[in-house]
Amino acid sequence: MGTGRIRTALKIDREKPAWEQPGLHNRWHPDIPSVATVANSEVVLIECMDWTGGQIKNNDSADDLKNVDLTQIHYLSGPFDIETAEPGDVLLVEIQDVQALRDAPWGFGGVLDRYNGGGFLDEIYPKPAKAVWDFEGIFCSSRHIPHVRFPGLIHPGVLGTAPTTEILAEWNRREGELIAANTTVDRVVAHPPEPRGAHTGSTAQETLKEKVAREGARTIPGRPENGGNADIKNLSRGSKIYLPVHVPGAKFSVGDLHFSQGDGEVSFCGAIEMAGEITLKFTVLKDGMAKMAMKSPIYLPGPVEPQFGPSRYLTFEGFSVDEQGKQYFLDSTVAYRQTCIRVIEYLRRYGYSDYQVYLLLSCAPVQGHIAGVVDIPNACTTMGIPMDIFDFDIRPEAEVVKRDMGNCAFASS
Amino acid sequence: MGTGRIRTALKIDREKPAWEQPGLHNRWHPDIPSVATVANSEVVLIECMDWTGGQIKNNDSADDLKNVDLTQIHYLSGPFDIETAEPGDVLLVEIQDVQALRDAPWGFGGVLDRYNGGGFLDEIYPKPAKAVWDFEGIFCSSRHIPHVRFPGLIHPGVLGTAPTTEILAEWNRREGELIAANTTVDRVVAHPPEPRGAHTGSTAQETLKEKVAREGARTIPGRPENGGNADIKNLSRGSKIYLPVHVPGAKFSVGDLHFSQGDGEVSFCGAIEMAGEITLKFTVLKDGMAKMAMKSPIYLPGPVEPQFGPSRYLTFEGFSVDEQGKQYFLDSTVAYRQTCIRVIEYLRRYGYSDYQVYLLLSCAPVQGHIAGVVDIPNACTTMGIPMDIFDFDIRPEAEVVKRDMGNCAFASS
Amino acid sequence: MGTGRIRTALKIDREKPAWEQPGLHNRWHPDIPSVATVANSEVVLIECMDWTGGQIKNNDSADDLKNVDLTQIHYLSGPFDIETAEPGDVLLVEIQDVQALRDAPWGFGGVLDRYNGGGFLDEIYPKPAKAVWDFEGIFCSSRHIPHVRFPGLIHPGVLGTAPTTEILAEWNRREGELIAANTTVDRVVAHPPEPRGAHTGSTAQETLKEKVAREGARTIPGRPENGGNADIKNLSRGSKIYLPVHVPGAKFSVGDLHFSQGDGEVSFCGAIEMAGEITLKFTVLKDGMAKMAMKSPIYLPGPVEPQFGPSRYLTFEGFSVDEQGKQYFLDSTVAYRQTCIRVIEYLRRYGYSDYQVYLLLSCAPVQGHIAGVVDIPNACTTMGIPMDIFDFDIRPEAEVVKRDMGNCAFASS
Amino acid sequence: MGTGRIRTALKIDREKPAWEQPGLHNRWHPDIPSVATVANSEVVLIECMDWTGGQIKNNDSADDLKNVDLTQIHYLSGPFDIETAEPGDVLLVEIQDVQALRDAPWGFGGVLDRYNGGGFLDEIYPKPAKAVWDFEGIFCSSRHIPHVRFPGLIHPGVLGTAPTTEILAEWNRREGELIAANTTVDRVVAHPPEPRGAHTGSTAQETLKEKVAREGARTIPGRPENGGNADIKNLSRGSKIYLPVHVPGAKFSVGDLHFSQGDGEVSFCGAIEMAGEITLKFTVLKDGMAKMAMKSPIYLPGPVEPQFGPSRYLTFEGFSVDEQGKQYFLDSTVAYRQTCIRVIEYLRRYGYSDYQVYLLLSCAPVQGHIAGVVDIPNACTTMGIPMDIFDFDIRPEAEVVKRDMGNCAFASS
Numbered sequence A, B, C, D: 001m002g003t004g005r006i007r008t009a010l011k012i013d014r015e016k017p018a019w020e021q022p023g024l025h026n027r028w029h030p031d032i033p034s035v036a037t038v039a040n041s042e043v044v045l046i047e048c049m050d051w052t053g054g055q056i057k058n059n060d061s062a063d064d065l066k067n068v069d070l071t072q073i074h075y076l077s078g079p080f081d082i083e084t085a086e087p088g089d090v091l092l093v094e095i096q097d098v099q100a101l102r103d104a105p106w107g108f109g110g111v112l113d114r115y116n117g118g119g120f121l122d123e124i125y126p127k128p129a130k131a132v133w134d135f136e137g138i139f140c141s142s143r144h145i146p147h148v149r150f151p152g153l154i155h156p157g158v159l160g161t162a163p164t165t166e167i168l169a170e171w172n173r174r175e176g177e178l179i180a181a182n183t184t185v186d187r188v189v190a191h192p193p194e195p196r197g198a199h200t201g202s203t204a205q206e207t208l209k210e211k212v213a214r215e216g217a218r219t220i221p222g223r224p225e226n227g228g229n230a231d232i233k234n235l236s237r238g239s240k241i242y243l244p245v246h247v248p249g250a251k252f253s254v255g256d257l258h259f260s261q262g263d264g265e266v267s268f269c270g271a272i273e274m275a276g277e278i279t280l281k282f283t284v285l286k287d288g289m290a291k292m293a294m295k296s297p298i299y300l301p302g303p304v305e306p307q308f309g310p311s312r313y314l315t316f317e318g319f320s321v322d323e324q325g326k327q328y329f330l331d332s333t334v335a336y337r338q339t340c341i342r343v344i345e346y347l348r349r350y351g352y353s354d355y356q357v358y359l360l361l362s363c364a365p366v367q368g369h370i371a372g373v374v375d376i377p378n379a380c381t382t383m384g385i386p387m388d389i390f391d392f393d394i395r396p397e398a399e400v401v402k403r404d405m406g407n408c409a410f411a412s413s
Helices: A165-181 A206-215 A332-350 A354-363 B165-180 B206-215 B332-350 B354-363 C165-181 C206-215 C332-350 C354-363 D165-181 D206-215 D332-350 D354-363
Strands: A007-010 A036-038 A043-048 A076-082 A090-100 A106-111 A129-136 A139-142 A145-151 A155-160 A240-244 A252-258 A268-273 A276-285 A298-300 A313-319 A367-372 A380-386 B007-010 B036-038 B043-048 B076-082 B090-100 B106-111 B129-136 B139-142 B145-151 B155-160 B240-244 B252-258 B268-273 B276-285 B298-300 B313-319 B367-372 B380-386 C007-010 C036-038 C043-048 C076-082 C090-100 C106-111 C129-136 C139-142 C145-151 C155-160 C240-244 C252-258 C268-273 C276-285 C298-300 C313-319 C367-372 C380-386 D007-010 D036-038 D043-048 D076-082 D090-100 D106-111 D129-136 D139-142 D145-151 D155-160 D240-244 D252-258 D268-273 D276-285 D298-300 D313-319 D367-372 D380-386
Touching: A007 A036, A007 A076, A043 A076, A043 A252, A076 A276, A090 A155, A090 A252, A106 A354, A129 A354, A145 A354, A155 A240, A252 A268, A252 A276, A268 A354, A313 A332, A313 A367, A332 A354, A332 A367, A332 A380, A332 B332, B007 B036, B007 B076, B043 B076, B043 B252, B076 B276, B090 B155, B090 B252, B106 B354, B129 B354, B145 B354, B155 B240, B252 B268, B252 B276, B268 B354, B313 B332, B313 B367, B332 B354, B332 B367, B332 B380, C007 C036, C007 C076, C043 C076, C043 C252, C076 C276, C090 C155, C090 C252, C106 C354, C129 C354, C145 C354, C155 C240, C252 C268, C252 C276, C268 C354, C313 C332, C313 C367, C332 C354, C332 C367, C332 C380, C332 D332, D007 D036, D007 D076, D043 D076, D043 D252, D076 D276, D090 D155, D090 D252, D106 D354, D129 D354, D145 D354, D155 D240, D252 D268, D252 D276, D268 D354, D313 D332, D313 D367, D332 D354, D332 D367, D332 D380
Parallel strands: A007 A043, A036 A076, B007 B043, B036 B076, C007 C043, C036 C076, D007 D043, D036 D076
Antiparallel strands: A043 A276, A076 A252, A090 A240, A090 A276, A106 A129, A106 A268, A129 A139, A139 A145, A155 A252, A240 A298, A298 B313, A313 A380, A313 B298, A367 A380, A367 B367, B043 B276, B076 B252, B090 B240, B090 B276, B106 B129, B106 B268, B129 B139, B139 B145, B155 B252, B240 B298, B313 B380, B367 B380, C043 C276, C076 C252, C090 C240, C090 C276, C106 C129, C106 C268, C129 C139, C139 C145, C155 C252, C240 C298, C298 D313, C313 C380, C313 D298, C367 C380, C367 D367, D043 D276, D076 D252, D090 D240, D090 D276, D106 D129, D106 D268, D129 D139, D139 D145, D155 D252, D240 D298, D313 D380, D367 D380
């Protein structure tokens, strides 16, 4: 009758440097060789490194985050050829499960240095910081952020198909124009192709490696054409995602597993990043792109996400007026930044440092909604904090007791 | 033992022009006279006109929307003095219920003319359009958008407290600066004080009326200091909202009742707008602003919002790259606009006109999330459509059958 | 365009004795004259007396419960003829809404005297008792059971179609056999036809009245053939129920409105009983009984029931071993009784009287499940108490503080 | 910093007969030697055999079920001594996770022979039958029951603490009395102590083994004093259960893992039975039994159970009148049996055999509620079937298409 065991399509080796491992890559390019072929309708298990390829350690210093080499990011597993997939099809990917690695039940959330990665609030919180999270079954807790514990909303931060040469060129054009238009700004606005740190698949020939390294699109950000680094928190266990297919075989890649994430993943390295394994089923829907009028991925969330009850979300409002009182026009990003600051102001009363809260609302399953985006000039966004993740009462009516909350990890200098 | 009946703190008269009615006003100003006093901890029922004060009719033409006088907007009920409320307190407002008026079980959603109000997608959909919704108990359906029916997520689009003179000045400063900086843009970016159309409360003296009309802040948009027109869809039955108190008595106002709304309320007049009644309980929390470190409202949603199950939301991704392929930097507003367009492209396959879908996703309880807002340069937002509001199967795998969907109402010219 | 107002198919007069009112009846019989005709697919509003026809008052004595005349129970609204309904069809009844009467926002829960009605725990709690509940919008609270407040799960305790003469005879046969077999038991085991107290519809002729009074089945209990007094708590707003049709026109009746009820409705008069109004839509499904293989009603719950989150239900286990240590064979009723007793033992620690808890778990939205019913000889049932209905912390880890909880109302002697 | 790996407190060997394995036992007795000690507040992983100890195979015959040796049932892992636990304490057991064994991703559901185990409907369905379920991540499906697929609600069917000698005597007394009173009944009503098949822990001395085999209580059924075989479907991932402690160290045991189960587990071997591993955290609450007034276990469900939305449960009513028209007095067990039969009648229309449906509603996450238990003489129970587990439309309005559903496995003779 067979054992029913699911085939492992890719194994990783956490003892080995990521850049030496076959089966991984960190650029989008149609020419990266496939690492395995998966049958249409097959279910396979795929192991994944954490997004940094193991650069961040389970310790109490944020030095590793400070010095993280972002040119290597993200180490993805794949690409995988899916049999019968052709350009114009849709690849249905069912996320049957996502788990941490059995022998590494921990993850990390980080604030990156303002000048090496940054984050949503980097002008206010420029220093690198880190929280390590321990997993106990479906739950996680952190020695760096005490008095909270929550079930994981475990998901991949990146999954996508390979672009064509044309799509790749379009990405480089439009992101290049943004970079060109912002040369005087004191921040990185996009990541252009960068040969340094590129991992183009171990089986590629040297000339191909150079080509991919030179042309390959960075895996930050997500993009409409292929999904990629969309960081959608409820694309979790049991979800079904429909992805456009641009090249023969689809060349699907996945990685950047998160044990949990809040909407926005605001501290950038803000999810609980981890190595792990993901069980996927692939089904090819012929001519799906035309049939579904698809320009960007569509998905159905899974049925087992944590449920707190609507009344258990303490929800904060934010508007598109910044800290200096400057008014923005329907800017949801400014509004959401204000919403985050409101949460930090509220939670610091209990003894948490601002960095602890910043890390927490990046990784806990907070709900970030666009409430109103038409009442000129203010966009209004909300962030709902599930109160039950705290082991004390954070309702507004409850008495505020300041606790010794310790602190998250910082860099040594 | 008493009847237990709840006191009606304000009755409206739908036969009478809104501007002649005491108890209504349409500007924020500390000097608008209170229309009633409510005891601390009292529960009262308050009737409300629809946001336009009755300008929009239950018919099959969008002429009324085309010509709507926005200077009159929003007609709010109040202000109400809450006993013992003082500046620095927090006013806890519990929304015990919201109902349509018994003798007017209908509402409307509209697309405004691009040059008279506009909306989130007005560059693509510039024409006025309208859908009338009939209520059957907790459900609504529309002759203008067939094959959908859903339970209401009924809520007030506006509730807030009065500003001080200083806050009012700050609003006018910052919004004025935005207007001044955008004089060459082909759109209205904010609404400055406007004496025309102002309703300043019927009991005000003439000189006061003039002052309020001249200085009073417009009720579009919501603002961090007092809440106001935040258009938060799940601030619904059973919710508790905590509002800053700036003036003695708080001077609370409420209006713009919605039978339902989607996140973003994208077509601007996009919720199902209606007259109705709201039952509120007011409790003063002394010194609450300092205790809660409050700069903007906080709320707890209610326990009875419609539940579809997470797997029943067909969810679309959108990124901050516009239709012309222009790349924006972490712009959630651009991303959300793209997300909306993806939904329209998907649903038009069933025979709906684009305007019908635009109206539908403005008012149905769609979930709009900020997914990722740190993966430079792309913000990613999502919109989840509850599939169960349709009486046919909209799953991607299901066969697409094009139906005669009629159309929404348009203007006669 | 019309007002969209829903037709009221039956109005009641709360000032008038129920037995004098046309449109009410309290027996099941095919010959009770219809009070109105409703079109296939029509939506109508129907007013209902409380189940006792107004015998119970809003006061602080349980004398009325002690002396309640159960021969009059339940006063139902109807019967209504549904156009085109024929025997063998299925009548789809959509519960569009249920509301308390605007001018009577209160209800009551009662423990009946052990020898006049009794209840699930009447051997332990034989005395009549009462709690009056006040409604504030979607919520209720009681001066007789302080420190609790919850949203209503509002529903009709009785709805059904008329039996044929044959079905009626079968009911009287099988229930009569049970009565005959239990003549020596110290409790009433079933209610046989009883002319005293019968209300057979005001328009019936005298001879017909006598016939119905003599033959008519009592409305306690629910029965598989027509539904009736099933007391299903989540047959609430938005539900759709499919009922067998046995007689031409279906002769549908409804009543016994509950603002809320716990699974089991254990104190018998245990729901929050009230007069109110219900909005229903009727659709005839031709030959539905054969098509659906229907012998008993089927339903789909509504989408707006209160949601607390699964982890917010403190859940008690009970087994089929009674207080005296007697073992029963897979007896879920004994198990559920033990489950109830466990809840009473737990909650009395906070200062509540046993009668208060008994009343509370009859009416609050507690979840009563059959857990295991095959592990001989013990049936296991569970009862989940939503912790959020209390304004103090009832988690097992939380410190127990005994409060002055007052008491429910009792009879004067 | 350590690896964060969780200690495995018990490993099983699926290649070895269960009765030869240390760390397993299949009777309740205070003298069974502990297999390991766990610190107060420690988290450990425990492996478990399936309830039969491996008697049932992944094949297409129900011969193994027909011949299953029930005297061996259930093989439990343990007992474990929890440090500091003393009689009168409460043991808080947090179920951090439950998983199938990595190399055995399958389980089985069975109907037992009427005369070897039986089940809830054994008078109607007396034959042994089996369905094998394959796990794909969080989902399961079966070649024996096509067109269904659902996420697991994974949980232990048995967990409990050891009884004292006195409690053990009481169990044997009361169950013995039931047996004695039913000698003429054509069914087994309870399982008395039975030396045959007893596994009393491998480290026990011979004389102790004999004593335990002679006196030890059978693990069928669950019992109020220690929990045990309660078969509660939502005592799943993330749940917290509070158990009475009767002996020093508590002597906790666990087993009978279920990938999924419906309320009632009606076909007896009805859950999806499997070997697996469970991660538990133990915390001792001193004097908890008195503080909590505890006579039976209490629990809080976990936050990640599958969510379908209330309107997605097609719900059937059943009453305490049996197939022969016999009336029972408030008998919830009879009512629930009728409810099950209604579901079978409904689902067989699609081509399923009755045995397939019987197996399905035993293991799928169906909701079994006690609706009304006071409306004499009818108890009313309900069973809600989540419609989304089917890949076709089972709503009553949808057309019924009969499919070739194959069949479940039966015995060869």
